[in-house]
Amino acid sequence: MENHTPIVFYTNRNCPWAHRAHIALAELELRYKEIHIDYSVPRTHEYLQINPRGQVPTLVYGTHIIRESAIVAQFLADSVPSTHLTPRTGEAKYAVMRAQMAYFVETYFTRVNKYYYPAIAAQTDDEADALGVQFNDAVCTEMEPLLQDAGPFFGGSKQLTMAEVLTASFIIRIFTLPTVENPPLPMTMLSDLKTTAPCFYKWAQAIMAHPSVNGIYNLEGCAGEMRERRAKARGLV
Numbered sequence: 001m002e003n004h005t006p007i008v009f010y011t012n013r014n015c016p017w018a019h020r021a022h023i024a025l026a027e028l029e030l031r032y033k034e035i036h037i038d039y040s041v042p043r044t045h046e047y048l049q050i051n052p053r054g055q056v057p058t059l060v061y062g063t064h065i066i067r068e069s070a071i072v073a074q075f076l077a078d079s080v081p082s083t084h085l086t087p088r089t090g091e092a093k094y095a096v097m098r099a100q101m102a103y104f105v106e107t108y109f110t111r112v113n114k115y116y117y118p119a120i121a122a123q124t125d126d127e128a129d130a131l132g133v134q135f136n137d138a139v140c141t142e143m144e145p146l147l148q149d150a151g152p153f154f155g156g157s158k159q160l161t162m163a164e165v166l167t168a169s170f171i172i173r174i175f176t177l178p179t180v181e182n183p184p185l186p187m188t189m190l191s192d193l194k195t196t197a198p199c200f201y202k203w204a205q206a207i208m209a210h211p212s213v214n215g216i217y218n219l220e221g222c223a224g225e226m227r228e229r230r231a232k233a234r235g236l237v
């Protein structure tokens, strides 16, 4: 899609929240200028003027500043005349689809992903493993029932939807980070999901194979940053 309004995107490719916006930009085929923000050091005065929270992502759209990843992703979808990410006619069936996507995303973040950061910051490997088991259980009880008609994407969509835009950056991390050397996430997160949560598992594979999701993902970069986060949490650095 040819955009006429210039977009400047402040991001860090290790950040799962910024990754949401990368996915939306890729799906919508929008052109943009990317500016890397290093959040391991204090933010510049210039960046704090753009985003007083100092966080990524931030999007500058013409003269407008848009902050917070979910808002950025929805803004991008709303900035084009029509998109597969969020249908927006007045028809009730589309209103229902949007409500279902929103509920799915809400469920993932309030019931499942709540174990993600604690698993990284756990004080011991045993504690991390236990949080991984809780994550795994929550996938089976909370996510699996909502993905029965996925095929391959949410609600049977053949293309990514806003449900994937807002969750995929975490899905790719939970399936890949437990598999690296010195893993910063526990393998218990993934145990048996292929059989215990087959719809979730298939949906996750489709997500990870999608170029809008994996195109900017740097597994080693993310793993390194998360190992540092864990070492800090355990008082090792």
Ligand SMILES: N[C@@H](CCC(=O)N[C@@H](CS)C(=O)NCC(=O)O)C(=O)O
Binding pocket: 014, 015, 016, 017, 018, 039, 053, 054, 055, 056, 057, 067, 068, 069, 070
């Ligand atoms: N709720 C925010 C979270 C963004 C966020 O936590 N970004 C992190 C990087 S993953 C960040 O900028 N951290 C730097 C800081 O908080 O100072 C969003 O969804 O945009």
